[in-house]
Amino acid sequence: MFLQILLIFILYIVVNFIQKNRKSSSNEPPSAFSIEWPLVGSLFRLGIRPHQTLTKWAEKSGPIFKFYMGDYKTVCVSDPQMIREIWHINMDNFHDVPAIPTMRVVSGDFSNIAMAREYRWRRNRNLCANTFSKMNLKTTSPPVLNNQCKLLMKYIDKIYESGSLFKVQEFMKRYSVNIILEVVFSSKMDYEDKRLDKLIQLTNQNFVNNQTGNIMDVVSILQPFYYIWIKYITGVPVDGLKAYMNELLQEHKKDLNPEKPRDLYDQIILDYGDEDVEGILRLGVDLYLTGVEAGAVAMEWVLLYVTNYPEIQQKVYEELKKVLADDVDDSDNNGMINLKHRINCPYTLAVIKEVMRVAPAAVFGLPRIAKEDVEIGGYTVTKGTQVMMNLHSTHHDKRFYEDPYVFDPNRWLFEDDNNRKANNMAFLPYGVGPRSCIGQHLSNDFMFIGISNILLNYNLTSPNGQNHLIDDTPIFGLTVRSKPFSVKLEKR
Numbered sequence: 001m002f003l004q005i006l007l008i009f010i011l012y013i014v015v016n017f018i019q020k021n022r023k024s025s026s027n028e029p030p031s032a033f034s035i036e037w038p039l040v041g042s043l044f045r046l047g048i049r050p051h052q053t054l055t056k057w058a059e060k061s062g063p064i065f066k067f068y069m070g071d072y073k074t075v076c077v078s079d080p081q082m083i084r085e086i087w088h089i090n091m092d093n094f095h096d097v098p099a100i101p102t103m104r105v106v107s108g109d110f111s112n113i114a115m116a117r118e119y120r121w122r123r124n125r126n127l128c129a130n131t132f133s134k135m136n137l138k139t140t141s142p143p144v145l146n147n148q149c150k151l152l153m154k155y156i157d158k159i160y161e162s163g164s165l166f167k168v169q170e171f172m173k174r175y176s177v178n179i180i181l182e183v184v185f186s187s188k189m190d191y192e193d194k195r196l197d198k199l200i201q202l203t204n205q206n207f208v209n210n211q212t213g214n215i216m217d218v219v220s221i222l223q224p225f226y227y228i229w230i231k232y233i234t235g236v237p238v239d240g241l242k243a244y245m246n247e248l249l250q251e252h253k254k255d256l257n258p259e260k261p262r263d264l265y266d267q268i269i270l271d272y273g274d275e276d277v278e279g280i281l282r283l284g285v286d287l288y289l290t291g292v293e294a295g296a297v298a299m300e301w302v303l304l305y306v307t308n309y310p311e312i313q314q315k316v317y318e319e320l321k322k323v324l325a326d327d328v329d330d331s332d333n334n335g336m337i338n339l340k341h342r343i344n345c346p347y348t349l350a351v352i353k354e355v356m357r358v359a360p361a362a363v364f365g366l367p368r369i370a371k372e373d374v375e376i377g378g379y380t381v382t383k384g385t386q387v388m389m390n391l392h393s394t395h396h397d398k399r400f401y402e403d404p405y406v407f408d409p410n411r412w413l414f415e416d417d418n419n420r421k422a423n424n425m426a427f428l429p430y431g432v433g434p435r436s437c438i439g440q441h442l443s444n445d446f447m448f449i450g451i452s453n454i455l456l457n458y459n460l461t462s463p464n465g466q467n468h469l470i471d472d473t474p475i476f477g478l479t480v481r482s483k484p485f486s487v488k489l490e491k492r
């Protein structure tokens with residue numbers, strides 16, 4: 001019996017090896033490696049910072065290439081035009097995410113929004129997009145953002161007065177959690193509220209799993225065991241957030257007025273009715289997680305970079321100070337920067353943009369599976385192939401950026417003939433096409449307000465002196481984060 005099982009296993013490995021290393025179409029993208037290993041493929045070659053590894057592979061193999069992630073034939077794309085061909089022009093062919101156990105369990109069998117199958121996605125996307133535009137974020141969110149920013153500044157002031165170091169991650173998370181809670185769920189929490197700590201803990205747990213590193217997710221023969229393990233035995237961190245969404249659901253239902261929905265969650269509850277409570281909770285969790293994490297991470301990177309580049313930080317401060325001084329009609333601002341000042345802050349915006357270029361938080365977006373064979377960049381991407389974009393590579397492509405590894409906000413300040421800010425088709429931090437980020441405007445708004453008010457009021461320095469820069473080695477997970485770091489606050 002044992003011998004038979006061993007023989008079957010050896011046969012499986014041999015077939016698996018042959019399948020991975022034969023060409024299924026003469027016109028497939030070039031392979032990154034001449035040999036792909038049975039079961040694991042090139043998974044072990046990705047290392048702990050796969051986005052940087054894949055950028056190196058792109059330098060060798062070109063802006064579209066093929067490799068195996070476990071049993072998944074994967075095409076990695078970094079050319080912006082090819083990214084558009086997949087995620088925009090041919091999106092109908094690429095709606096599905098790979099059915100790996102983690103995504104299946106986290107998304108509730110693909111019933112949220114970011115990982116949803118096409119039918120469910122259309123319903124959820126329309127619902128959210130219509131509500132965002134009905135809520136007219138341009139008029140309703142500024143008071144929310146201003147108040148949230150005041151709360152953030154109140155607690156940063158407290159830190160300053162206590163003489164402690166400013167733990168950047170902790171505060172950026174509190175700020176973004178509260179904004180999403182208020183905009184989507186009309187809920188908010190004081191920074192000292194213990195429930196907020198719990199919520200942040202749950203949020204963090206959802207982002208520690210390595211997006212590409214889990215062998216159990218990508219090796220076919222292990223998948224069923226892993227699925228049972230995480231679904232029925234260990235559970236996933238998202239379950240804790242679902243319970244919280246259920247609390248919010250019960251609260252919302254108490255005084256729900258169909259004529260006057262208060263927020264996005266009310267709209268979702270009205271649209272779904274009692275027909276699919278699970279669907280409401282899944283969508284709630286997804287909006288919460290996608291909203292909170294990337295925005296907080298992007299702000300952390302901005303604060304890290306301005307601390308490491310004091311002369312850039314000083315220029316931002318001078319711009320913000322001048323903008324406020326020039327605002328003679330500042331009666332309602334209490335000396336704070338708000339959205340109406342943004343148009344006069346090109347340098348501050350350029351700094352934020354440059355940080356999102358060098359350190360895109362959602363570096364791979366979400367991988368997708370080809371429904372049918374399709375031509376991309378002159379190559380055939382065959383049915384069943386997983387495609388992924390690598391924005392780290394796109395954002396460091398020499399064809400689009402001079403000295404791409406130099407941090408230089410000035411690159412965004414050139415003016416073209418129409419006197420508009422220079423743009424770059426290879427800048428895609430929010431993805432592209434029908435499934436690009438739904439919260440792009442909201443996060444641009446809250447990042448600008450949060451960052452500019454911190455830098456208007458405080459000079460941030462490295463706690464170990466200016467000769468000891470903050471470590472900018474990224475940590476790869478579902479987002480690409482900085483290591484936890486603290487800065488010294490000096491009042492401006």
Ligand code: HEM
Binds near residue numbers: 286
């Ligand atoms: C700096 C902040 C943010 C960044 C860098 C970011 C980035 C991204 C990226 C790259 C995608 C995937 C695109 C793809 O795979 O094609 C995405 C999708 C998404 N984002 Fe964001 N995001 C941010 C903030 C937000 C916020 C504040 C919200 C919520 C209110 C949000 C909600 C979503 C949703 C729901 C999706 C899935 C869209 C779909 O599949 O239709 N994001 N985001």
